[in-house]
Amino acid sequence: MSLELYRFHNKARCDSNDTMRCFKKPKTNISLRKPCPVWIRGTKPDGAYVRESTGKRDWNEAEKYKSTIETTGEPPKAAPKKDTVEQLCDRFIKNMQTESKDIETIRKYRHLFKKLKEFATRKGIQFVAEFDITLLEEFRSEWPDGDISRQKKQERLRALFRYARSRKMIEDNPALNLGKIVVKHKQKVPFTDEELIAIEKAAVDRIEDTTRSEAEQERSRRAYALILLMRYTGLRISDATLLARDSLKGNHIELVTEKTSTLVSVFVGEPVIEALQGFTPETKTHYFWDGKLSVKSLTNLYRDYYLGSVFDAAGLTGKTPHQFRHTFATKLLTKNVSVENVAVLLGNSPKRVWESYAAWVPARQAALDDDVKRANGWHNIEAEKPVKRPSKRKVSKSRV
Secondary structure (H helix, E strand, O other), X not given: OOOEEEEOOOOOOOOOOOHHHHHOOOOOOOOOOOOOOEEEEEEOOOOOEEEEEEEEOOHHHHHHHHHHHHHHOOOOOOOOOOOEHHHHHXXXXXXXXXXXXXXXXXXXXXXXXHHHHHHHHHHOOOEHHHOOHHHHHHHHHOOOOOHHHHHHHHHHHHHHHHHHHHOOOOOOOXXXXXXXXXXXXXXXXXXXXXXXXXHHHXXXXXXXOOXXXXXXXXXXXXXXXXXXHHHHHOOXXXXXXXXXXXXXXXXXXXXEOOXXXXXXXXXXXXXXXXXXXXXXXXXXXXXXXXXXXXXXXHHHHHHHHHHHHHHHHOOOOOOOOHHHHHHHHHHHHHXXXXXXXXXXXXXXXXXXXXXXXXXXXXXXXXXXXXXXXXHHOHHHOOXXXXXXXXXOOOOOHHHO
């Protein structure tokens, strides 16, 4: 029995009033709005019997389907759906927004996607499936950032292609084969006591300078309050500049950090509280944030404009506000506060504190030295004279 085509009429779904029309091969002068699907039945070239839907409603397309089976013995494979790089990035961002991801996290992904699209355009890449490990390595080689930043970018790139793989946009995930970026953690450098004194003096002098306008003095009071806040709480500049007024609860600053979403509560003294009360807050709800600027724009403003001018007045170059956080941590550690407690105050893990501040734990090396002495017993070893061993002389055969 050869293969033949026919329409499988479904009364419940057919739009045609003439039910017999779906069983017949349509004539050229007949136009169906939505004809029933075409099925195929009969014996294939290998002798196997087939009775299945072609998945086609157009008779000419069904004829091509039948011809392929008669030629190859198998139905034609559907062309794989191709998703563009643009579609992947858009879907990924929408999914992150649905999951209520942090705005700053989404911003970092948007930045990566912008660079990925620019790279794809230069290379003539349109579809996600066109990426392979070679192209991803070339894309990664263009990142000018430091080790930590490149490591974070690679994690985001892997997350993007993992998402594409789980949504059947690609068959294999080429990002899995990207080698690990090794990050060498450097010990953090805090401000010295002399630098802290110079910074505070410069900030106060700018407030008390009567030659400056009231608006300039108000900005100086704002900068001074931010300096004390960061110095005595260890907050990142993003958390400090986004500080809500209701975060000050008695003598404690309580908030959930932006970066790690960790709850921290830090005791602050009266000078910090007085400094926060010494200027007009930006809004009714926040000390430094106007409710409009993005986190990045806000931190850039206070880092470069407010605190940068104070550092310049103090004669300090190459310094960053993040060193206030390092100062807060190292001051605690040098006073023998446990790493675990410092980690809680910073909103970090103890492992991260060890990696960053191990050199500032004075009790650490002393404890290691005691362990080595106790294990090896150096204190019980007495000076001994080397033992002289007799030499072994070879006897010549002639003397034997």
